[in-house]
Amino acid sequence: MNYFSFLNFFFFRRRGTIMEFEEFLKANIIDLVGLSDAPEDVKRSFLERASQMVLEGIVDRIDSELPEEKKEEFYRVFRQGAKNEDMQAFIKANVPNFEEIAGEETGRVKAALVKASQELKAAQEL
Amino acid sequence: MSAEKPKSTEEKKEESKPEAKKEEAEKRNAAAVIIDDATHWLANWRRRRKLEQEGKKVPSGEKKEASEQQKKEASGALLGCKLGLLGLGGIIALALGGAIIGLQKLATADKWFMKGFNSVSPGGMKGGGGKKEKA
Numbered sequence: 001m002n003y004f005s006f007l008n009f010f011f012f013r014r015r016g017t018i019m020e021f022e023e024f025l026k027a028n029i030i031d032l033v034g035l036s037d038a039p040e041d042v043k044r045s046f047l048e049r050a051s052q053m054v055l056e057g058i059v060d061r062i063d064s065e066l067p068e069e070k071k072e073e074f075y076r077v078f079r080q081g082a083k084n085e086d087m088q089a090f091i092k093a094n095v096p097n098f099e100e101i102a103g104e105e106t107g108r109v110k111a112a113l114v115k116a117s118q119e120l121k122a123a124q125e126l
Numbered sequence: 127m128s129a130e131k132p133k134s135t136e137e138k139k140e141e142s143k144p145e146a147k148k149e150e151a152e153k154r155n156a157a158a159v160i161i162d163d164a165t166h167w168l169a170n171w172r173r174r175r176k177l178e179q180e181g182k183k184v185p186s187g188e189k190k191e192a193s194e195q196q197k198k199e200a201s202g203a204l205l206g207c208k209l210g211l212l213g214l215g216g217i218i219a220l221a222l223g224g225a226i227i228g229l230q231k232l233a234t235a236d237k238w239f240m241k242g243f244n245s246v247s248p249g250g251m252k253g254g255g256g257k258k259e260k261a
Contacts, residue, residue, distance in 0.1 A: 029222045033160050038153035046157045051218045053165060055201040060172055063197065064179065078200035087207045102214075106221045109168065116163035120156060 029110055033117035050109055057105035062095055070094055 029050060030036055030043050038046075059078075066074055077090045091098050205215040212220075 026224045028224045033157075035153060035157055038157060039150055042150075042154050042157050046161065047219050047222060049161045050222050051205075051215050052201065053161075053168065054218045054222070055204050055215065056197065057168065057172075058204060059197050059200045062200075064176065075196045075200060078203040080199055080202065082203040082207075084208045087203065088209070102218070103221075106218055109164070110222060112164040112167050112171075113160055116160045116167065117156070119163060120159050 024110070024114075025107065029113060032110070032114050034121070050113060053109045053112075054102075054106050057109060058101055061101045061105060062098075065097075065101075066094065 024032075028036075030038075030046065033046075035043055035046060062074060063071060074090065074094070077086050095101070205213065207214045209217065
């Protein structure tokens with residue numbers, strides 16, 4: 001099953017054509033939401049917030065996929081001042097689909113941001 | 127003949143300042159609105175997914191707050207988690223920026239992690255991104 005199927009909700013048009021998955025994933029989010037000519041600090045903070053959204057999505061997914069007994073361990077390992085080796089070891093041992101989760105959540109956030117920007121644009125044009 | 131002096135570059139710059147400032151403010155506003163809307167959209171989506179997965183069990187306010195705090199800490203820890211040459215936060219920023227090809231080059235740094243990002247690149251996307259055969 002295509003784990004990017006959620007993107008089917010976001011068939012959006014750009015320059016009069018439907019954007020392909022590949023094109024979408026390779027495009028810079030800053031360009032997609034129409035902020036390419038925004039000041040640098042706006043772009044930077046936008047990217048930081050977007051990255052934070054992805055990280056929250058990853059944590060949420062891990063939380064929902066881990067069995068109860070492992071959840072406690074997850075939150076014990078992933079806290080302030082956590083050691084890299086401990087975090088890596090936990091992911092390797094307990095989250096075998098981490099790559100999929102990270103990729104999917106990145107795509108989901110990207111799609112949600114594009115959707116929001118299109119809604120904003122549509123509202124401004126009214 | 128007009129006595130008006132042609133405007134200097136400086137004068138023109140001064141004139142365009144309010145316009146540029148307005149545009150800058152609009153961009154700042156747009157960035158904030160986009161982030162807020164997308165955050166709400168994703169939060170609603172997650173709530174719906176959770177309800178579907180767990181039935182209609184709603185955690186108490188206290189439990190929910192503790193869980194949110196734990197999640198915030200965990201995402202903060204993940205942000206700094208080094209995976210090969212980069213932290214996960216940096217890798218995600220690159221992926222959002224569409225630098226998938228650049229990420230492939232880092233594959234040797236940490237194969238087990240980068241595999242996932244490579245899978246969304248041309249020819250490798252599960253279930254859809256591969257090369258199409260000619261008819």
